[in-house]
Amino acid sequence: MKIGITCPYSWDVPGGVQQHVRDLAEALIDEGHEVSVISPADDDTPLPPYVTGAGRAVPVPYNGSVARLSFGFLSTNRVRRWIKDGGFDVLHVHEPEIPSLSLLACWVASGPIVATFHTAIPRSRILLVTYPVVRTGLEKINGRIAVSEAARTTLVEHIGGDAVVIPNGVATRRYRKADPLPGWPGPGGAIGFLGRLDEPRKGLPVLLKAFEVLGPRRPGLRLLVAGPAADPEEVLHKVPAELRDRVVLLGQVSEEDKARVLHSVDVFCSPNTGGESFGIVTAEAMAAGVPIVASDIEAFRQVLRGGEAGELFATGDAADLARAAGRLLDDPARRAGLSATALAAVADYDWSVVARGVLSVYETVVLGRTQVAVIASGSEFS
Amino acid sequence: MIPDIVIVIAAALFIGVYVSWRAGRIDRLHARVEMARAALDVTLLRRSSVALELATSGLLDPATSLLLASAVHGTRDSASTGRPRDLAESDLTRALRAAFSQPDFRASLSGKEGADELLAEVEAAAHQVFLARKFYNDVVAATREARRRPLARILRLSGRARAPEFFEMDDSLIAESSGAPIGK
Numbered sequence: 001m002k003i004g005i006t007c008p009y010s011w012d013v014p015g016g017v018q019q020h021v022r023d024l025a026e027a028l029i030d031e032g033h034e035v036s037v038i039s040p041a042d043d044d045t046p047l048p049p050y051v052t053g054a055g056r057a058v059p060v061p062y063n064g065s066v067a068r069l070s071f072g073f074l075s076t077n078r079v080r081r082w083i084k085d086g087g088f089d090v091l092h093v094h095e096p097e098i099p100s101l102s103l104l105a106c107w108v109a110s111g112p113i114v115a116t117f118h119t120a121i122p123r124s125r126i127l128l129v130t131y132p133v134v135r136t137g138l139e140k141i142n143g144r145i146a147v148s149e150a151a152r153t154t155l156v157e158h159i160g161g162d163a164v165v166i167p168n169g170v171a172t173r174r175y176r177k178a179d180p181l182p183g184w185p186g187p188g189g190a191i192g193f194l195g196r197l198d199e200p201r202k203g204l205p206v207l208l209k210a211f212e213v214l215g216p217r218r219p220g221l222r223l224l225v226a227g228p229a230a231d232p233e234e235v236l237h238k239v240p241a242e243l244r245d246r247v248v249l250l251g252q253v254s255e256e257d258k259a260r261v262l263h264s265v266d267v268f269c270s271p272n273t274g275g276e277s278f279g280i281v282t283a284e285a286m287a288a289g290v291p292i293v294a295s296d297i298e299a300f301r302q303v304l305r306g307g308e309a310g311e312l313f314a315t316g317d318a319a320d321l322a323r324a325a326g327r328l329l330d331d332p333a334r335r336a337g338l339s340a341t342a343l344a345a346v347a348d349y350d351w352s353v354v355a356r357g358v359l360s361v362y363e364t365v366v367l368g369r370t371q372v373a374v375i376a377s378g379s380e381f382s
Numbered sequence: 383m384i385p386d387i388v389i390v391i392a393a394a395l396f397i398g399v400y401v402s403w404r405a406g407r408i409d410r411l412h413a414r415v416e417m418a419r420a421a422l423d424v425t426l427l428r429r430s431s432v433a434l435e436l437a438t439s440g441l442l443d444p445a446t447s448l449l450l451a452s453a454v455h456g457t458r459d460s461a462s463t464g465r466p467r468d469l470a471e472s473d474l475t476r477a478l479r480a481a482f483s484q485p486d487f488r489a490s491l492s493g494k495e496g497a498d499e500l501l502a503e504v505e506a507a508a509h510q511v512f513l514a515r516k517f518y519n520d521v522v523a524a525t526r527e528a529r530r531r532p533l534a535r536i537l538r539l540s541g542r543a544r545a546p547e548f549f550e551m552d553d554s555l556i557a558e559s560s561g562a563p564i565g566k
Contacts, residue, residue: 058480060449060476060477060480061453061456061472061473061476061477062449062452062453063452063456064456064465064473069445069449070445071443071445071446071449071480071481072443072445072446072481072484072487073443073484073487073490074484074485074486075443075445076443076445099444099445099446099447099448099449099452100445101445103444103445103448104443104444104445106444107443107444132438132440133438133440133442133444133447133448134444134447134448136444137444
């Protein structure tokens with residue numbers, strides 16, 4: 001199948017949507033499909049062979065912050081040419097409610113169009129999708145995908161119609177092998193954490209409390225903490241002074257380093273207290289084969305197969321976490337068992353599986369329709 | 383010889399008249415601030431409504447339209463979004479500038495029905511905001527200066543009226559990169 005995918009945000013800026021588009025495109029290519037992606041990108045950015053640059057994105061205020069987007073008639077012309085040259089069987093636009101390439105693609109194209117909605121749209125933006133120019137574009141979409149139940153709910157309630165939920169995949173290959181950071185995990189063992197440090201729902205305070213129990217009893221044990229924070233010093237100050245040099249903060253890490261962090265610890269901890277719909281970080285840790293201790297929230301129970309693929313502890317309970325993590329650290333055989341189960345379980349969430357779900361949406365919308373084409377210039381509003 | 387009492391009365395009268403004149407001046411300045419503020423509000427609203435007309439005119443691509451409409455929405459809705467008015471208005475300036483500073487922006491629209499008139503109207507509205515804000519800030523500066531004088535402070539000539547605030551926002555008419563002007 002010939003597939004054209006549009007990405008609304010700059011390829012050279014890290015972000016969830018860009019990552020999703022890249023993983024999906026590569027998974028589809030692996031399945032033997034012909035994929036072309038168009039994305040805003042700086043001219044000097046090296047792009048993968050399947051990506052067409054649509055020119056530099058322009059920083060503009062949007063929704064109270066500055067976003068880098070592609071708009072205007074030059075971008076429109078580039079998208080039009082890309083569609084014309086592509087001869088796609090299906091056009092897959094991401095985030096078409098954002099004023100960027102995907103919306104432009106909906107506007108100039110005719111034929112089978114699939115759209116993926118990534119975010120739950122804030123209420124203030126809902127009004128805007130009723131503008132005729134936007135509605136005309138959105139009405140051309142034949143199949144809609146939401147990446148989460150929350151995204152689907154806003155779609156159903158505020159734009160109307162329905163969407164199938166196909167969650168993000170996990171690029172398991174990317175996490176399977178990586179070199180540990182130098183000196184890790186170390187002879188005394190190490191516990192890892194990934195996520196925003198100052199977002200209480202990510203649960204770092206629970207892990208730090210547990211470390212107050214574990215640390216004094218296990219003199220060599222260290223914590224490896226990766227993720228952004230407004231004020232990392234403040235986070236460190238919550239740790240008792242005598243344990244502070246055993247808590248290592250890495251700050252925000254790149255995708256590559258994320259895999260290395262996961263391979264640098266004996267036990268990975270997901271202490272989230274809620275607010276997770278899937279737990280992508282936990283799934284990535286599973287893909288790395290690191291034994292996991294996670295809070296007993298619905299999302300984790302599901303991905304960890306009710307505790308078969310990772311140890312669960314009572315949500316928010318630092319003492320229970322300390323007990324569970326301690327048990328794991330003392331039992332290499334149990335760790336190896338959890339790791340093997342997790343590796344098998346996470347295969348269900350691999351991008352190759354997700355891509356097959358997306359493909360079946362493509363196959364449904366192309367039935368009985370012709371190829372994607374460009375509608376005559378100037379008649380966009382008809 | 384004029385009796386001392388007459389001199390004292392004359393001096394008191396003179397001081398009284400002077401103080402009352404100063405108080406009246408501060409009062410008039412506050413009134414002028416309010417008028418200037420009302421005029422500024424009118425130009426801002428006018429600019430928003432013309433920008434929205436451009437956004438919904440069908441002359442622009444949907445992405446640019448949505449950007450403008452969203453910026454206009456922000457200025458109208460600044461209370462509920464929690465974004466202060468000055469920042470929301472600056473956002474609209476930047477959105478307009480981003481649209482207008484595209485290379486060949488005008489050329490791409492020329493010949494379309496009503497395009498030239500609408501663009502001219504947006505530019506005029508943007509320029510009026512620039513002027514109205516300048517006039518407003520001038521009279522705010524004069525008022526703050528008058529309130530700061532020792533006599534005004536000691537005798538509390540401004541009463542309970544609060545010191546007027548400057549209105550700061552990005553209304554620069556020239557896009558930094560391409561030099562394409564908004565307004566003339």
